Amino acid sequence: MAANAYFEDIVDWYHHRAGRAHTLVRAVYDPATRRAVAIVSELASNPDDRGITDDFAGVADAVLPTLRQAFGSDLSRVEWIAHFGEFSYHDPAGPETFTRIALTTGEAGHRDDLSGDQPLTTSDVEKLFQGLRLQPVNEVLARIGHGGAGDM
Numbered sequence: 001m002a003a004n005a006y007f008e009d010i011v012d013w014y015h016h017r018a019g020r021a022h023t024l025v026r027a028v029y030d031p032a033t034r035r036a037v038a039i040v041s042e043l044a045s046n047p048d049d050r051g052i053t054d055d056f057a058g059v060a061d062a063v064l065p066t067l068r069q070a071f072g073s074d075l076s077r078v079e080w081i082a083h084f085g086e087f088s089y090h091d092p093a094g095p096e097t098f099t100r101i102a103l104t105t106g107e108a109g110h111r112d113d114l115s116g117d118q119p120l121t122t123s124d125v126e127k128l129f130q131g132l133r134l135q136p137v138n139e140v141l142a143r144i145g146h147g148g149a150g151d152m
Contacts, residue, residue, distance in 0.1 A: 004130055005029040007070040010146055013055075013062030021050035024137060024146075025063050027070075027078075028130050034076040036067055037128045039098070041137055042088040045146075052082055056101050057110040064110075081125060087137040098125045 007027045015021040023046065027038040040059055042052050052059050060080055068075050080103055085096035102116030126133060 005031070005071055006132070007067060008140055009066070009144060011059075011063050011066055013058050015050040015055045016058050017054065018047065018049040021046050021052075021055070023052055023059060023063075024140065025066070026129075026134070026140065027067055028132060029067070029071040029075065030130065031072075034074050035079070036071060036075055036077070037079045037081065037130075038063060038067065039081045039083050039125065039129070039134070041083040041085075043137075043141075044088055044090050056080070056082065057103060057112040060101075060103055060110040060112075079128065081120065081128070083137075085137065087141075096122070098122065 005028070007025070007029070009025060010022050011025045012020060012022045022043065024041040024043055025038055026041070027036050029036040040052055040056075040063065046052075060078070064075075064078065067078065080101040082099045082101050083097070098120040100118040100120055101112060102118070103110045103112050105111070120128075122134070
């Protein structure tokens with residue numbers, strides 16, 4: 001049985017309202033099920049008018065080819081999780097949160113009608129992330145050379 005694969009990087013996309021945007025993506029892939037779980041973290045370095053919540057379908061459309069390149073073209077399904085915390089805003093307003101985003105797909109790409117989204121606990125996410133402990137966002141950003149949640 002092949003080991004699960006892991007991906008982490010900044011992914012750019014074109015926000016449908018405001019232009020170029022970026023996000024931190026961390027994902028695990030299980031080759032046995034051909035499924036991935038992707039955690040998409042909002043970063044303070046992303047312009048305020050280009051948040052992931054307002055364009056999660058656009059984020060997914062940009063991230064999916066990156067995940068297929070990382071994990072292989074046989075990737076059949078991605079479970080999408082939006083992630084917010086002190087790294088998301090210049091003036092942090094609350095605790096770290098995770099939300100499972102219920103996207104649908106069609107010929108034109110992903111769609112997010114905002115129905116079916118579900119809040120998750122850190123424990124829920126770590127189970128979905130195949131038992132891996134999520135490292136703090138600032139540590140991941142430093143490791144991949146982004147510098148910090150407020151830089152870019």
